[in-house]
Amino acid sequence: EPEVTQTPSHQVTQMGQEVILRCVPISNHLYFYWYRQILGQKVEFLVSFYNNEISEKSEIFDDQFSVERPDGSNFTLKIRSTKLEDSAMYFCASSGQPDTQYFGPGTRLTVL
């Protein structure tokens, strides 16, 4: 069964460094998303992406964040200058129709 994959599974970085989280969505899906889950808190929406552009973003998704689909298979989330409060589990999701989103296993980001 097709699934969303994410790399790395765990990323440790120093405050102020840039990180890129990678996702490979399900191959025939057209809608892509990033969510995050800070430990002990709700899963929060960050951004959605369709037709090579951002379709919606939350207040969390400020200028430090960007997304890109550099080729036909990858979908990336970049954090330009990480802060301690960016430590969280980051989930990528994709959907063929926007009503059913399938999630990847997540990347745990730890900012020291």
Added chain:
Amino acid sequence: GEDVEQSLFLSVREGDSSVINCTYTDSSSTYLYWYKQEPGAGLQLLTYIFSNMDMKQDQRLTVLLNKKDKHLSLRIADTQTGDSAIYFCAGLVPGAGSYQLTFGKGTKLSVIP
């Protein structure tokens, strides 16, 4: 915006039924979902229901939707130890290109052998 609330913990004996409850605030929620998260793993889509339905059954899972009370429940029949996980309720209010899911905090289901 949408808010989704769930009780945080549920403990059941193996073989019993589990009922996990969820309330949501936005009556425009068109789709409601249940996701399962096992320790260290991602979010697995279990089932979902459209707002024009009252009930959906899928093997051991039964979803009930009470639109009047904005209440959603997930019943797991014959609960097994492998069902131990965190279960998230999520709602979707589509419109004007918005497809963000709003999640509850999750209910941790513990199954006692």
